[in-house]
Amino acid sequence: MWNAVAYFENLQKKLKLTKTGYKFCRVTGINYLEEILSSSPAEKNFFAVNDVDDGVTIQKGGGFFQRRAIVVFILKKYNVTDLAEREVRLNETRLICDKLMAKLLKDSNDIPELMFLDKTRIPYKEVPGYFATGTCGKYFIFTIEEPKNLIHNQDDWD
Numbered sequence: 001m002w003n004a005v006a007y008f009e010n011l012q013k014k015l016k017l018t019k020t021g022y023k024f025c026r027v028t029g030i031n032y033l034e035e036i037l038s039s040s041p042a043e044k045n046f047f048a049v050n051d052v053d054d055g056v057t058i059q060k061g062g063g064f065f066q067r068r069a070i071v072v073f074i075l076k077k078y079n080v081t082d083l084a085e086r087e088v089r090l091n092e093t094r095l096i097c098d099k100l101m102a103k104l105l106k107d108s109n110d111i112p113e114l115m116f117l118d119k120t121r122i123p124y125k126e127v128p129g130y131f132a133t134g135t136c137g138k139y140f141i142f143t144i145e146e147p148k149n150l151i152h153n154q155d156d157w158d
Contacts, residue, residue, distance in 0.1 A: 002113035002144060004070045005049050011103060012047040017096050018074075022047045027073065046135075047096075048073040057148060065116070065145040072100060075127065075137035086136050090126065093137040097124060101140060116145045 005026055012024045025048040050071035058065050074096045076089040101122060108114040124140035 001146060005051050008047070008049045008072055008100075011100060015096070015099060015103075017092070017099065018045075018047050021045050022074075024048070026051045028052045044077045046073065046075040046137075048075065055143075057150070058145070060145070064148045064150045066148040067118075067143050067145045069141055069143050071139055071141050072097075073127075073137060073139040074100075075135045077135050080134045090136045090138070094126075097138045097140055101142075104142065113146075114144070116147075118143045118145065 009024050012018045012022060022045040023043040025046055027048045027050055050073075053068060055066055055068040058067055074093040076093055078086045078089045080086075104114070104117065105119060108117040108119065122140055122142045124138060126138050127136060
């Protein structure tokens with residue numbers, strides 16, 4: 001199974017816009033941004049990956065696949081009374097997300113584990129209004145469909 005957290009932690013260290021000044025975090029979804037909220041007083045910028053293994057098992061072409069959803073967050077703190085500052089910070093998160101998606105799409109041709117990346121649809125959203133104590137940003141969601149062995153083995157059962 002492809003390790004999205006390790007992949008994006010490596011990208012955070014290599015992308016010029018995020019290699020300094022961004023704290024890499026693991027989170028369990030938009031409703032539970034644990035590391036971001038606990039690091040909030042000391043940190044200003046966050047590069048976070050959802051480490052929850054949510055998905056669905058599907059049948060395609062006679063085989064079974066596990067479709068996993070991966071969520072990547074790019075977040076920056078801003079002065080909530082300064083909408084011009086928010087716009088500048090939001091534009092940076094938009095640019096970073098575009099660069100990450102471009103790298104992910106390129107790597108899907110070079111990294112065998114990414115060959116099952118669904119390139120037809122990568123939704124993204126901006127975080128709403130006053131979020132996580134004055135944080136703005138963007139996140140994107142993509143899916144990977146990995147082959148899944150669901151062959152019944154009677155030896156597993158009493």
